Amino acid sequence: MQESVGFLQMQGVVKRYETKDGDVHALNEVDLEINQGEFVALVGPSGCGKSTLLHILAGLVTEDQGTVSVWGTPPKAGRTDISIMFQRAVLLPWRTVLQNTVLPAEMRKLPKQESFARARELLTLVGLEGFENKHVWELSGGMRQRVSLAQTLVLNSPLILMDEPFSAVDEFTRERLNIEVARMHQLANRTSVYVTHNIQEAVFLADRVVAMKSRPGEIIEIIDVPRNGERGLDFIESDLFNQKVAQVRYALSSFMEEDSIK
Amino acid sequence: MSDTIKDTKPRPAFGKISFRNRFVNVFLPPTVLVALILVLWELGSITGILNPIIVPSPIAVVQALADLSTQAFFWDAASVTMRETIYGFLIGASIAWILGTLMGLSDRTRAALYPVTVGFQIMPRVALAPLFLVWFGFGIESKVVMAATICFFPVVLSVLVGLETVDQDYKTFFRSIGSSRWDEYRKLVVPSSLPVLFSGLKNAITLALIGAIVAEFVGASEGMGVLIKKFNFQLEVAYGFATIVALMLFGLILYWIFEFLDNRIVFWRSRK
Ligand SMILES: Nc1ncnc2c1ncn2[C@@H]1O[C@H](COP(=O)(O)OP(=O)(O)O)[C@@H](O)[C@H]1O
Numbered sequence A: 001m002q003e004s005v006g007f008l009q010m011q012g013v014v015k016r017y018e019t020k021d022g023d024v025h026a027l028n029e030v031d032l033e034i035n036q037g038e039f040v041a042l043v044g045p046s047g048c049g050k051s052t053l054l055h056i057l058a059g060l061v062t063e064d065q066g067t068v069s070v071w072g073t074p075p076k077a078g079r080t081d082i083s084i085m086f087q088r089a090v091l092l093p094w095r096t097v098l099q100n101t102v103l104p105a106e107m108r109k110l111p112k113q114e115s116f117a118r119a120r121e122l123l124t125l126v127g128l129e130g131f132e133n134k135h136v137w138e139l140s141g142g143m144r145q146r147v148s149l150a151q152t153l154v155l156n157s158p159l160i161l162m163d164e165p166f167s168a169v170d171e172f173t174r175e176r177l178n179i180e181v182a183r184m185h186q187l188a189n190r191t192s193v194y195v196t197h198n199i200q201e202a203v204f205l206a207d208r209v210v211a212m213k214s215r216p217g218e219i220i221e222i223i224d225v226p227r228n229g230e231r232g233l234d235f236i237e238s239d240l241f242n243q244k245v246a247q248v249r250y251a252l253s254s255f256m257e258e259d260s261i262k
Numbered sequence B: 001m002s003d004t005i006k007d008t009k010p011r012p013a014f015g016k017i018s019f020r021n022r023f024v025n026v027f028l029p030p031t032v033l034v035a036l037i038l039v040l041w042e043l044g045s046i047t048g049i050l051n052p053i054i055v056p057s058p059i060a061v062v063q064a065l066a067d068l069s070t071q072a073f074f075w076d077a078a079s080v081t082m083r084e085t086i087y088g089f090l091i092g093a094s095i096a097w098i099l100g101t102l103m104g105l106s107d108r109t110r111a112a113l114y115p116v117t118v119g120f121q122i123m124p125r126v127a128l129a130p131l132f133l134v135w136f137g138f139g140i141e142s143k144v145v146m147a148a149t150i151c152f153f154p155v156v157l158s159v160l161v162g163l164e165t166v167d168q169d170y171k172t173f174f175r176s177i178g179s180s181r182w183d184e185y186r187k188l189v190v191p192s193s194l195p196v197l198f199s200g201l202k203n204a205i206t207l208a209l210i211g212a213i214v215a216e217f218v219g220a221s222e223g224m225g226v227l228i229k230k231f232n233f234q235l236e237v238a239y240g241f242a243t244i245v246a247l248m249l250f251g252l253i254l255y256w257i258f259e260f261l262d263n264r265i266v267f268w269r270s271r272k
């Protein structure tokens, strides 16, 4: 089951959305292969199909053409080996932090006691010990994303998909949370696909950065970011980091329209 | 954690200051307004501007109310009307809930049921009261049916709107975690729709009371509607008014019960 090559494959994937003003060509001929244990970041301007790509991997959107396989089978919503985290924390206000965290396991009818134990453990890991019985409205935006992160990890899925998970939280919190994400990824030898429009974030986290363009959504270039050991804040100050950020920015800029350059 | 600190502070939500503010902002204004109207009304009666045979003075109404509250026949009538209201509400709301759910769950049932329901709502159902009398008799049944008929539409609407207001992102999330349709309904759709449902129920309980009284007016041997008619015939206007005030108080109590349940069950409503 654990072949290291082609753990996750997309070939010739095309996706169009029908809208009132004609078709939107969200993805065009996308080929992508991701290996077991890899951390891949998708970067590009908004509208370049990053979410669409991620949702296809999660089985939430179906491609029009091409083939997609995760571990040899097509993705399907609800697969226990795939977990997705969204930009906006989707937490139920009538449930406590702990009850929210355990929800994906509850839906799969996994043993209660073990699920709750794991949820507690994860909440501690993301720095929310003591908040298990609080309600969503008692938490700040950053804390909600932490709950969301714990919730995404509760199934212990080997593939974690994240769609701009921290784009709505302040920069300081985001930095901390990303360090957390990097740790979680390495801890369990997971495979992670992380969508962002922030180049620094992408380079900091990923083994490979996939640069995309829009209209139609295509992959421009894939940039390797060699990893030596655990990445911490010192990595951000290294020459390698700056060099890779420049490389990604350069790849993106050749396709950017004036208004989308930040 | 920088963001954990600011959220662990206790909030003075139910502290003394907050209670005082609540009193000043919530209870005081309507109390002052009502007191003012009552004083003017009483003055009108004392000076003879208002004819006591047509409009009794507030003090006379209060005296009549105090007298009624010691009379067994009054409480018998109250108990009849309350039973009609509550049974009518329970039946009407249950049917409405089933209809609303059927409509919310499938477009086809909705296409079939919705126009019929709206048509029924538009029909002046008060006009059905004489028919109900023929169909269900002079007793409590025809009033229960009237109350149920009048109160059911707001519940249908609130169930429908409630089912529709479920956030699309939450539905996607539930799909992503492999939720069955039943689990989605039970654990997402129903709780999400509760706030709207309760506003419908609060509306319905007051409408049920109106339905019961109207049906009693059309034909009944007991109940508060009968009392009001009787007092008016006997020109006991103060007693007629007192019965209406009592009805209002009972209506308020019913409403408050649902307000209380709403705040208890939908405890997250006023939070973000
Ligand atoms: N459900 C949808 N219906 C119609 N158009 C959509 C839908 N989802 C996305 N799109 C369009 O597809 C394109 C790619 O969207 P998306 O994958 O969300 O990009 P990104 O996540 O990179 O911002 C955009 O132009 C967007 O407007």
Ligand SMILES: [Mg+2]
Pocket (backbone or CB within 6 Å): A050, A051, A052
């Ligand atoms: Mg997106």
